[in-house]
Amino acid sequence: MISAGTTLRRIRETKPLVHQITNYVVMNETANATLAIGALPVMAHAQEEVEEMARLASSLVINIGTLSEHWVEAMLLAGGAASARGIPVVLDPVGAGATAYRTQTSRRILDVVDVTVLRGNAGEVGTLVGAEAEVRGVESMSVAGEPADLAREAGRRLRLVASVTGPVDHVSDGERVLAVVNGHPLLSAVTGTGCISTALTGCFLAAKPEAPLEAAAEALAAFGVAAEDAADGAAGPGTFHARLYDALAALDPDTLDERTRIEEL
Amino acid sequence: MISAGTTLRRIRETKPLVHQITNYVVMNETANATLAIGALPVMAHAQEEVEEMARLASSLVINIGTLSEHWVEAMLLAGGAASARGIPVVLDPVGAGATAYRTQTSRRILDVVDVTVLRGNAGEVGTLVGAEAEVRGVESMSVAGEPADLAREAGRRLRLVASVTGPVDHVSDGERVLAVVNGHPLLSAVTGTGCISTALTGCFLAAKPEAPLEAAAEALAAFGVAAEDAADGAAGPGTFHARLYDALAALDPDTLDERTRIEEL
Amino acid sequence: MISAGTTLRRIRETKPLVHQITNYVVMNETANATLAIGALPVMAHAQEEVEEMARLASSLVINIGTLSEHWVEAMLLAGGAASARGIPVVLDPVGAGATAYRTQTSRRILDVVDVTVLRGNAGEVGTLVGAEAEVRGVESMSVAGEPADLAREAGRRLRLVASVTGPVDHVSDGERVLAVVNGHPLLSAVTGTGCISTALTGCFLAAKPEAPLEAAAEALAAFGVAAEDAADGAAGPGTFHARLYDALAALDPDTLDERTRIEEL
Numbered sequence: 001m002i003s004a005g006t007t008l009r010r011i012r013e014t015k016p017l018v019h020q021i022t023n024y025v026v027m028n029e030t031a032n033a034t035l036a037i038g039a040l041p042v043m044a045h046a047q048e049e050v051e052e053m054a055r056l057a058s059s060l061v062i063n064i065g066t067l068s069e070h071w072v073e074a075m076l077l078a079g080g081a082a083s084a085r086g087i088p089v090v091l092d093p094v095g096a097g098a099t100a101y102r103t104q105t106s107r108r109i110l111d112v113v114d115v116t117v118l119r120g121n122a123g124e125v126g127t128l129v130g131a132e133a134e135v136r137g138v139e140s141m142s143v144a145g146e147p148a149d150l151a152r153e154a155g156r157r158l159r160l161v162a163s164v165t166g167p168v169d170h171v172s173d174g175e176r177v178l179a180v181v182n183g184h185p186l187l188s189a190v191t192g193t194g195c196i197s198t199a200l201t202g203c204f205l206a207a208k209p210e211a212p213l214e215a216a217a218e219a220l221a222a223f224g225v226a227a228e229d230a231a232d233g234a235a236g237p238g239t240f241h242a243r244l245y246d247a248l249a250a251l252d253p254d255t256l257d258e259r260t261r262i263e264e265l
Numbered sequence: 266m267i268s269a270g271t272t273l274r275r276i277r278e279t280k281p282l283v284h285q286i287t288n289y290v291v292m293n294e295t296a297n298a299t300l301a302i303g304a305l306p307v308m309a310h311a312q313e314e315v316e317e318m319a320r321l322a323s324s325l326v327i328n329i330g331t332l333s334e335h336w337v338e339a340m341l342l343a344g345g346a347a348s349a350r351g352i353p354v355v356l357d358p359v360g361a362g363a364t365a366y367r368t369q370t371s372r373r374i375l376d377v378v379d380v381t382v383l384r385g386n387a388g389e390v391g392t393l394v395g396a397e398a399e400v401r402g403v404e405s406m407s408v409a410g411e412p413a414d415l416a417r418e419a420g421r422r423l424r425l426v427a428s429v430t431g432p433v434d435h436v437s438d439g440e441r442v443l444a445v446v447n448g449h450p451l452l453s454a455v456t457g458t459g460c461i462s463t464a465l466t467g468c469f470l471a472a473k474p475e476a477p478l479e480a481a482a483e484a485l486a487a488f489g490v491a492a493e494d495a496a497d498g499a500a501g502p503g504t505f506h507a508r509l510y511d512a513l514a515a516l517d518p519d520t521l522d523e524r525t526r527i528e529e530l
Numbered sequence: 531m532i533s534a535g536t537t538l539r540r541i542r543e544t545k546p547l548v549h550q551i552t553n554y555v556v557m558n559e560t561a562n563a564t565l566a567i568g569a570l571p572v573m574a575h576a577q578e579e580v581e582e583m584a585r586l587a588s589s590l591v592i593n594i595g596t597l598s599e600h601w602v603e604a605m606l607l608a609g610g611a612a613s614a615r616g617i618p619v620v621l622d623p624v625g626a627g628a629t630a631y632r633t634q635t636s637r638r639i640l641d642v643v644d645v646t647v648l649r650g651n652a653g654e655v656g657t658l659v660g661a662e663a664e665v666r667g668v669e670s671m672s673v674a675g676e677p678a679d680l681a682r683e684a685g686r687r688l689r690l691v692a693s694v695t696g697p698v699d700h701v702s703d704g705e706r707v708l709a710v711v712n713g714h715p716l717l718s719a720v721t722g723t724g725c726i727s728t729a730l731t732g733c734f735l736a737a738k739p740e741a742p743l744e745a746a747a748e749a750l751a752a753f754g755v756a757a758e759d760a761a762d763g764a765a766g767p768g769t770f771h772a773r774l775y776d777a778l779a780a781l782d783p784d785t786l787d788e789r790t791r792i793e794e795l
Contacts (some may be wrong), residue, residue: 236776246501
């Protein structure tokens with residue numbers, strides 16, 4: 001059953017620990033978004049401790065935004081430890097398709113780790129399923145075909161839940177496809193909002209590990225509703241950004257479901 | 266003598282350089298808090314330069330929030346250089362108790378460096394004095410005993426000033442215990458506010474190196490007053506966070522002492 | 531021809547990719563400023579990919595604020611790849627003069643890379659041309675002589691465009707000197723505003739590579755105008771900081787030239 005409100009209530013009650021190995025640009029932002037939604041973030045990337053930390057967590061978020069070899073090794077170790085315990089893992093393949101190193105690293109993680117949800121833009125996910133995709137830096141420029149089909153194809157081929165964000169988000173386990181219409185254009189004016197959606201996916205997954213397709217869609221919908229609230233009264237990307245955490249913290253489990261726009265295609 | 270206002274005035278007049286080797290999540294935040302209180306932050310972690318930089322500074326802040334081996338080596342080098350010159354050092358043992366690596370690294374730094382103030386939550390400080398403590402990620406979940414006793418015990422055993430933050434903060438040199446009641450619940454809704462309190466401790470210590478117990482308590486009280494001001498009118502953690510720097514910059518040395526609530530137990 | 535408005539329009543129309551190898555403290559801030567002005571930021575520092583990423587970009591920004599050996603190697607690789615393709619490079623020698631490592635690294639980059647614009651404060655730039663300069667941490671404390679002369683001297687000796695920021699900014703190619711009077715004192719109350727001016731220099735240079743002297747001055751003027759707008763109504767450094775991105779995004783190409791104050795000396 002899809003109910004972002006129910007899962008949000010569960011997050012607030014259980015305060016799951018969400019281990020994040022993410023990029024330098026957005027660490028503060030994803031930690032604050034995690035706190036605002038009601039979960040507990042922990043950032044740790046040393047090979048000496050990532051396995052221990054991953055085992056303590058309710059979900060693991062891996063984001064390759066500013067990858068380098070030591071960090072990739074840590075991601076593989078943490079991912080392996082999480083997989084072995086059945087702890088859900090979210091992967092954000094930032095910039096896959098832009099450089100060979102990012103594409104290869106994403107594939108390497110997908111090979112070794114039991115990734116539960118792959119959260120990326122159309123160019124990144126398209127690259128990983130072999131579609132014709134154009135990625136410029138960390139932006140998706142174009143990808144062949146419909147995003148719903150891309151999500152389904154990625155879910156099916158990679159055997160995970162593919163969460164493809166864009167003007168409309170598409171989440172698929174390879175069979176079902178959920179479209180999420182919530183959101184606001186200002187999200188693309190602030191760096192790291194994609195990474196925040198990945199972190200929030202980790203939070204929802206931690207509270208609803210039994211239903212990753214639904215959890216992934218609920219996370220995007222909840223974030224989209226918060227963005228809609230934050231944009232109301234914002235004077236630009238800077239005040240929008242500050243208000244985004246206010247809006248996440250103010251999300252009301254009792255009314256959230258009336259506002260989320262998740263449709264099964 | 267305890268007077269946060271006097272020490273704040275001194276910071277604003279002398280603009281001490283505060284060298285910070287801290288974590289990726291909060292670097293921007295602690296630098297901005299340092300500037301807002303009136304001191305000059307400098308972030309440098311390369312082994313090639315940390316000793317030289319530490320010697321130029323009026324205090325050194327070591328924070329292990331996102332530790333790894335290269336960084337720990339740099340912390341030890343910088344700490345050693347500061348100790349040799351009598352430059353005060355603040356240590357924030359982020360997550361001690363959560364993983365063995367964090368506990369061992371904190372102990373290693375305490376062994377090698379002449380730490381002036383240890384600033385942590387009850388779980389972290391409790392771990393380092395062998396109390397039964399539960400730490401989840403970087404959050405303190407529970408610790409045996411009273412926080413005032415924990416601070417005194419830590420101060421006595423580790424021969425430093427222990428600054429244990431929580432709903433009420435307790436600062437002790439092993440004999441005297443100062444309780445600081447200023448603060449606001451929104452502080453726990455923003456990541457890195459513990460790290461900011463550590464950085465501000467470094468600023469106050471730089472301006473009042475002769476009285477670390479008082480300086481540590483004054484720093485927490487000043488930060489608490491700023492948090493009270495920032496919360497007034499904030500719509501949530503995001504706007505509170507932005508307003509926190511406004512409030513730190515607006516702290517008035519002339520009226521601060523009327524507002525700080527520091528009590529000797 | 532000097533026209534910040536024309537260059538800004540060009541940035542918004544072409545959305546150039548600006549590759550940034552910068553410091554941990556300001557990555558989020560420079561990425562958001564880059565987005566707000568209308569360009570696309572990408573942060574990548576692994577030796578495995580920096581050359582490939584630099585070749586995809588319209589300009590490269592190198593900032594040594596939290597340098598270490600792996601990062602310096604990546605800066606040299608990326609800078610070399612950019613130079614070989616004629617892609618403009620901006621160097622921010624953060625803290626040159628404060629430690630030997632920072633001075634030497636800045637010189638090493640200047641030797642190996644075809645730096646188009648050197649953007650620093652008077653102490654940093656003065657250090658690199660052998661002037662008597664005092665740098666404290668990352669702050670310029672004093673430097674012998676007039677800033678206009680320093681900029682001209684640096685431009686001439688280092689054979690690049692020197693962009694020396696301060697209360698008034700001076701930009702010179704070694705012959706002509708442009709003074710930029712826009713700006714606001716609150717800029718110095720927020721960490722990383724120097725780094726943001728460097729990133730924006732990269733954006734303007736990407737859109738006007740044929741005229742680096744003008745592009746560098748226009749970037750500083752546009753940022754100064756945004757700071758003036760952001761300060762209007764800000765309650766301190768925290769709200770000013772958030773409003774700065776609003777103001778950058780709201781800059782109007784049609785009216786910008788009326789507000790910029792760039793004078794040829």
